[in-house]
Amino acid sequence: MHTVDLRGICCPANFVRAKLALEEFETEEDVRFLLDDGEAVKNVPRSLKAEGHQLLSLKETPEGYFILDLKKGED
Amino acid sequence: MTEQSEKSHIDLNQLKAGGFIKERGKDLFSVRLRVPGGRMAVSRLKKIVEVAEKYGGEFVHLSVRQSIELVHVDFKHINDVAEELGDARQKVASCGARVRVPVACGGCEYNPNGLVDTQKSALEADAKLFGIETGHHKFKVAFAGCPADCPKSATNDVGFQGAVLPALDREACIGCGLCIKTCTVGAIIKGENDTPVFASERCIYCGDCIKVCPGEAWKAEKSGYTVHIGGKWGRNPLVGTLFATFLPEEKVVDFISAVLAWYRKNAEGLGRIRLGDVIIRKGAEGLLGDLRAKFPEYVVDKTIPPQIIDRQIGKFREKGR
Numbered sequence: 001m002h003t004v005d006l007r008g009i010c011c012p013a014n015f016v017r018a019k020l021a022l023e024e025f026e027t028e029e030d031v032r033f034l035l036d037d038g039e040a041v042k043n044v045p046r047s048l049k050a051e052g053h054q055l056l057s058l059k060e061t062p063e064g065y066f067i068l069d070l071k072k073g074e075d
Numbered sequence: 076m077t078e079q080s081e082k083s084h085i086d087l088n089q090l091k092a093g094g095f096i097k098e099r100g101k102d103l104f105s106v107r108l109r110v111p112g113g114r115m116a117v118s119r120l121k122k123i124v125e126v127a128e129k130y131g132g133e134f135v136h137l138s139v140r141q142s143i144e145l146v147h148v149d150f151k152h153i154n155d156v157a158e159e160l161g162d163a164r165q166k167v168a169s170c171g172a173r174v175r176v177p178v179a180c181g182g183c184e185y186n187p188n189g190l191v192d193t194q195k196s197a198l199e200a201d202a203k204l205f206g207i208e209t210g211h212h213k214f215k216v217a218f219a220g221c222p223a224d225c226p227k228s229a230t231n232d233v234g235f236q237g238a239v240l241p242a243l244d245r246e247a248c249i250g251c252g253l254c255i256k257t258c259t260v261g262a263i264i265k266g267e268n269d270t271p272v273f274a275s276e277r278c279i280y281c282g283d284c285i286k287v288c289p290g291e292a293w294k295a296e297k298s299g300y301t302v303h304i305g306g307k308w309g310r311n312p313l314v315g316t317l318f319a320t321f322l323p324e325e326k327v328v329d330f331i332s333a334v335l336a337w338y339r340k341n342a343e344g345l346g347r348i349r350l351g352d353v354i355i356r357k358g359a360e361g362l363l364g365d366l367r368a369k370f371p372e373y374v375v376d377k378t379i380p381p382q383i384i385d386r387q388i389g390k391f392r393e394k395g396r
Contacts, residue, residue, distance in 0.1 A: 042257050046287040050187060055289030058251040 003032040007065055011039050015047045022053070025072050030056065033068040041066045093170035093206075095153055098146070105136070106145040106156055109168040109205070112179035112197030112218070113141030122163035130156050140215075141178050142168055172214075172347070174207040174335070179218035180225050183237070189220035190237035190282050190298060196327050203328045209335065211342040212349045215307070216331060222281040222301075229303040229315040232350045233334050238280035238321060239298040243273055247292035254284040254293060280320075299323045299373070304334060304362065305351035305381035311391050313351040313381040316359065318366060319373040326370065333369050337362050351381035 004021040006014040018033060025031055033048075035041045041058075045068055049055050052073035059067045096105045108123065123143060127135055132147030148156055157167055168176050179197035183189030196218045204216075217231040221238075228234025250269045260279050266272035271284075280301065285293045299321035306315030322330055334350070341361065342353045354362060359380045367374040383392055 041253075042283075042287070045253055045289065046257070046283075047187075049287070049289060055251070055253075057249065058253050058256075058289070060252070 001030050001032050001069070003034065005034045006040065006044065007034050007036050009040075011043050014040055015044050018044060018048060019051070022072055027072050027074055029072045031070055031072060033070070035066040035068055037064055037066065041068075044068070093173060094167035095148075095150075096144075096170055100147070102150050103146075104148050104150055104153065106131075106148050106153070107138065107168040107170065108143045108145070108160070109166040109176050109201070110142050111176050111201035111205075112182075112194045114194055114197075115143070119163045119165050122160065123165060126156055126159050129159075140176065142176065169206045172209050172212050174204045174209065174214045174216070176205065177201055177216040177218060178226050178231075180220045182218075182220050186220060187286070188223055190239050191218075191220055191300060191324055193218035193220045193235075193237065196235065196300075196324055199328055200331060204331060204335070207335065209342075210339050211345070211353075212347050214335060214338070214350065218300075222279045228306075230306040230308045230312070231303075231315065232305065232307065232338075233331050234303045234306055234315050235300040235322075235327065236303070237298070238301045239282040239285065240275075240280055240296045240321065241273070241278070241282065241284050241293045242296040243271060244292050244294060245270065247290045249290045249292070251289060253287045253289065257283045257287045259283070297321050300327065302330065302373075305354045305359075307349050307351050310389075312384040312386065313349075313355075314384060315351065315381055316378050317375055318363060318378055319370060320375060322370065322373045326373070330366070330370060333366055334362070337365050355380045355383075 004018065006017055009017055035044055045055055045058060048070060054071040054073060056069040056071060061067060094107045096107060098105055127145050130148050130152045131145040136144040136146060138144055177197040177200045179193040182193040183191060200216055215231040216233050217226040217228045219226045219228045219236045222236055224236055228236050248270055252269055254271050255263050255265055260277050262274050262277035263271045263284055264274060285295060302319040302322055303315035304318045305313060307313050338350045338353060341357055342348050345353060359378050363374065363378055
């Protein structure tokens, strides 16, 4: 699975970056995002869901950031 | 522009609901336009620009209650302004002791936070209640689409706040924990196997859990408006208190009408007084009981009088009003 690292990028640039990254993938493909705690993890998954992507899982790492896996929706 | 005779001719019907406000300068008025919920069709905006260029000053003022105000309009042109704006169905607003134009946020159509259609509510309330004379003082209404409450609904005589009560479908939950992370008020806590547990008494009905849930496990059990009554700002601010929860959108106009009727009757003989101060004088139970009889499913069991905000200036409240 491809990983897109969005850590250190603040809202809403991280979401825009995620959208641009998703353009490189095909519908139904799984993509992994790394997100900071706080605003990023609260907003980015919700916005990606609203764009029609299917959220598969979200896990917190011992280092304190989050791993979001999703399946890309229709373009 | 129609030809003006030398002598001023003013149709006083145009002034009935107010909205023409005397300025400092001789003969000059500001014209407050009626823009419920702050939504302005681009076509109407064009007409307003046209009329402002013809009769107004070099700028317009965007009021804090979402109106556009034309400035420096000569009183001789009041009719022309009202008529020409009327061609674009742009009406003039109100002022004085009347029901004012409701304010609202953008609502749920395009704002991802919006839970209810505040624009629709604002239009309905305005269509049915605009300009009604209260007999006592101004009467303001606001609609916020969610508990973020950008319109500061509880500083209005009647303030509506969009709300949704979430419920969890355990079967559909994938245990991602995103709702726990998202809930800012601690109403969702981690239970066994990392599954969420809902502490409903802490919930403020913002719906963030529903929006963030990847598996559609959180669903809306019910939605509507949280209603606060008796707020105002100004010289002696009051924050309105809770009178109803999950009031359906279609009951908004009837609810405001009921509050207005209570206000008109109960402020009798008290002079120029806002609703919140009437409630403080008479106690909140009277209004609460009156509303409960009409809206039993939505009115809360008990409430408190409007909350006085101590601004540390003056002694007004100590005089017992």
